[in-house]
Amino acid sequence: MLQRVADLLLGLPKAEGPAPVATKGLRIPMPDGVHLVADRYTPAGQRSGPVVLVRTPYGRTGPIAALFGSVFARHGLQTVVQSTRGTFGSEGEFRPFHLEREDGIATAEWLRAQPWCDGRLATAGLSYLGHTQWAMGPYLDPPLEAMALGVTASEFVSTFYPGGVLAADNMVSWSAMIGRQEERFAGLPNPVQKRRTRRAMTHLPLNAADVAAIGKQVLFLRDVTTHAEPDDGYWAMSDHSAGVAGLAVPVSMVTGWYDLFIQGQLRDFRTLQDAGRAPRITIGPWAHGDPASLRISVQDQVGFLRAHLLDDRAQLQRSPVRLYLQQAATWLDFDAWPPESTATDSHLRPIGGLGEVVDGEARPTAFTYDPADPTPAVGGPLLTGTNKQQDNNDVEARDDVLVFTGEPLIADLDVIGEVSSTVFVRTELGHADVYVRLCDVDQDGRSLNVTDGILRLRPGAPEADADGIVTAQVRLDPTAYRFRRGHRLRVQVAGGAFPRFARNHGTGEPVASAVDGKANRFEIFHDAARPSRVTLPVFSR
Template structure:
């Protein structure tokens, strides 16, 4: 088994486990748990991992085996999970406290507790931290979720592909690895066809293989202020939190923005915190990034559960910048670069006032290419073929004469008008290398379901990135309609968006 995890620290202990333990939930519902532990004598801290995805592979290896080998009791426990929708999400806090109450009754529990886990397992950690038990000493939230609405919607558009892949995982992974792999292959084969169907509520069934009540509810309640979402947003848990919390994400992780938002709040609250962002997607952090993710996680847990700080890195923030890691004292660094789009397809210091037409047809949208999505098509991709489409505008800077770094949030500020029945503005930052290859760094979408009566000023948040731009390389802004199947199609017909002016802003405050 350890051959799968080459490059990780050697095992310090032999491991045993007991399976099928019954842990009562807050309402008396029974949850099943597996307990992994070192067989050597001694007192060891405990890690609680609450998962909706089943307790088998890969979680049994990634958490049960690997961390028990490093000297932890690991309790891998089933949770209610996302399929139950808001009622289940709101119950995670009480269930977490019920699990801790069960731990107190175990003879091996020393009262020193940490939590760890990715994605929805991050959500269960935030839920427990909303009113942290006294035993909780540290958390490591990997590619974690804190606000469910943001997983399903971006800029007013339904994140079709991510929602369907996430639900496929939640439905089928707990049924066994074979069932999940078959379902995942079916989902990818049917995704593009489903995205062309104007009725998402019917089309998703062909992808998922069955109906899912949670998707019905999510589709019926797109507004985050709707009572449907009440009590599900755990963003504010980071405010005033004192639990040492490490955050791990990737530049192409669907939860990156949530991670960066929580990091900022933790810094303001004064909590001990660290941030690691690598060149990863939501899933590749545990494949290509496993060595760095495991080292960061283990170092944090040892420091705060054992008072062994030998594995901590020297700075609070470490980010991948394309050609290596950057250790920073904080995120984001101050200062920005602003470039204006021009009608001749360039980016420059001066703005162009000639309106630039951007044609959109929701029945024939640009294909989704890479970016922060769930599934195998996520990540950094060569955009050159995409950029030949007439409905994709590109604006490119002159080649850089000196190296400079893009560090921090990115946004597009524009003044637009539109005919037709609404408009999408999808903005993407790419770096163009000396061979002409255009690689996406970050992007964002804003959907206007009704066409503005006149020119309006908009801002399209484009997430964040870190990238060294080398001499001879150029930066490029893409503008287009919403790419498919990443986003659900806008229901109205074709439109023409007039871009009266637009600016690409690289970096944070300091305008």
């Protein structure tokens, strides 16, 4: 009865027959002698067949066992759930992203040699469980039958350091989570620990935020803060993007407009698409780990894997791109990403204006960013805390945030695709961050964030002109959003968004060890010669 209720809640067809058989504690040898532990879930009565592999650092019980074990197997998919190296009974040391390629390939070879596997292998999972798929999928011979990829990407480095800035909030919160995940009661809600972790994000130096958060060191946080400087090749082992174009495996993806991997996942999708493959993707109004996304994610993965392993082709009859148009409460289908649109510039104008026309001789607008009182972040693509869309009025009232607002729209404006900005900026110190956010302002004056991006400036990168002015090309996250008639577009420009992004100390010191900082004066230019702007992909039916 419970299994039928679960299927109903997940929107899956009712599974008939006895419960699947679970074989716990399989020990899978790695080339270096380490053994990784796995559990096998087999549909009742099945002796041999294809296998779905799920590799996870988060344990093999609880929701992971229920979704990727019981649910998959009840719907005919023999599944093996494996704990990655150094987690939940698997031997070795857990160093995230380090040995997933080697361990994944060895696991695939072992599975294919088992009498209960017919040689066909597919993969599934979300987030880090998606990374473990990318770490093996491009390298296997024979190839996988299918990959079901949720909220993930082939490379994570751009998510660690978006625009060259350490994503402090996400890195500290994930480090605190993995650092204590095997402790007793770690899976239960803990408001005290949550507050402690959030306070730790303000700790200096940042590479000691792990101790501030959970009272002990977490190697991942030390790694990600120590190797945050440009051209550091430390994370090369985690980047599998070079193999995306050559991947001939059927791929299905699910992500959300407020997911931290949205840029990387759509880059992977477009790479596959441009290489002549036939991937599909579903993009909803979700953040990472949003409970609202679970139903569609499970439906997508079960249906896609059944199509490619059990020849149940019904779930393949859909458009390659299915996306949710925010504020329109509608799903749209397209043949490709991005859909056709018109690149439309909204120029920053004097006295806080925003529009298509550039003011010929406008003077620059200035503000001062102070790392001792960093500009706060509001909402957005966060792993924990208050994410997605939030009211930005309080932060927009600060002296260190410039606000440029357009006139009320005379008709609905649909923006679907890649969003970018060009900001002409001069800073006093040379070391600075340029943060740009696009907002939707309703008739009551409430300002809701839609998408944003950041870029770290260093002396000579990008190169300044003779007047010391830098052209900052800031890439914002892609979106699909309807700005309603009567609403206004608003663009924020600031020197940071803390603690989502690590503060810029203005000194050039490494982010891992920096403690002191200097206030930094910004000048934003918006004249005919230096037309700072946001470029929107305007969609018309």
